[in-house]
Amino acid sequence: MTDPQRDTQFSESMPLKPDVDYVMLSRWPQDGDDWIHPDDRALAAGMIPSDRIFRRELQPDGYYELAYGPRKIRIRPVLAEVAPQPEFEIGQxxxxxxxxxxxxxxxxxxxxxxxxxxxxxxxxxxxxxxxxxxxxxxxxxxxxFVKDGQLREPDEFPQWNPPEPDAANREEDNRYGEGI
Known part of the structure; x- marks a missing residue:
């Protein structure tokens, strides 16, 4: 038997939430800390509230994973402010x-x-x-930053191979080559 709430959250035909988005938690929600996974409460207390931009991804267990570089916090759905997507990541x-x-x-x-x-x-x-x-x-x-001698992006052009001469041209080349 399927769970209707899970089907709604993970609907492929019309997703309610994008797989990944970026958010800020500039205020601590008023309802205590039950919305934070019990194993992550100590870490969340040092990072929330703040103006940090977290990468938020919905997990199959119903929690959202907030990632800030290598640090990850699991939370239940709460009201968060949508933030612009960063161009770079922590550690780059x-x-x-x-x-x-x-x-x-x-x-x-x-x-x-x-x-x-x-x-x-x-x-x-x-x-x-x-x-x-x-x-x-x-x-x-x-x-x-790219070290000297490295390419910034992969080469967009396929390797150029000269065309094979067709059989008629090869015979002509052979004829003219023998007379020289």
Missing amino acids: VVKLKLAFEGDHSDIGRIYSIRYSQYYDAPQYYLIRGDMKSRTPYLGEALEL
């Missing part, structure tokens, strides 16, 4: 677009993604060396 190595050639001080790893109400966009905080930057950067100021 990025470079400032306006950096000088060979200047490695403007390369860092993203350690935090937070929502900026002023820009209505995600802002990224970087670790450079051992120092955590206090300066947030918008996605338009950053690009993925």
